[in-house]
Amino acid sequence: MAITTIQVTRETRDHLAELAKERGLTLGQLVEALAAEQPTAAQRAERLAADREHARRVIGIDISDEEFDRAPDILGNIYKIAAEKARVARNAAENRGAAA
Numbered sequence: 001m002a003i004t005t006i007q008v009t010r011e012t013r014d015h016l017a018e019l020a021k022e023r024g025l026t027l028g029q030l031v032e033a034l035a036a037e038q039p040t041a042a043q044r045a046e047r048l049a050a051d052r053e054h055a056r057r058v059i060g061i062d063i064s065d066e067e068f069d070r071a072p073d074i075l076g077n078i079y080k081i082a083a084e085k086a087r088v089a090r091n092a093a094e095n096r097g098a099a100a
Contacts, residue, residue: 006031 020030039047052068
């Protein structure tokens with residue numbers, strides 16, 4: 001495997017070194033892990049295509065990409081509902097604590 005150098009500011013290097021130390025990794029291992037967490041546009045598109053093909057097989061009907069694009073963001077809506085419920089619960093708990 002070839003090794004290369006990445007130039008960053010000293011502050012960034014120190015920050016990354018501290019994160020690596022906290023996680024029990026080398027600086028190189030940390031950078032590799034961070035890079036692996038961030039897929040490229042091509043990788044995201046490939047995953048989207050695979051997910052859509054899987055959904056087509058599971059549902060058993062042919063849905064076009066345009067139909068997928070027009071479909072509601074169900075997971076996004078679930079996240080919004082959950083976030084709102086968490087916010088309401090947190091505010092209620094804070095109000096109970098303030099009243100006590």
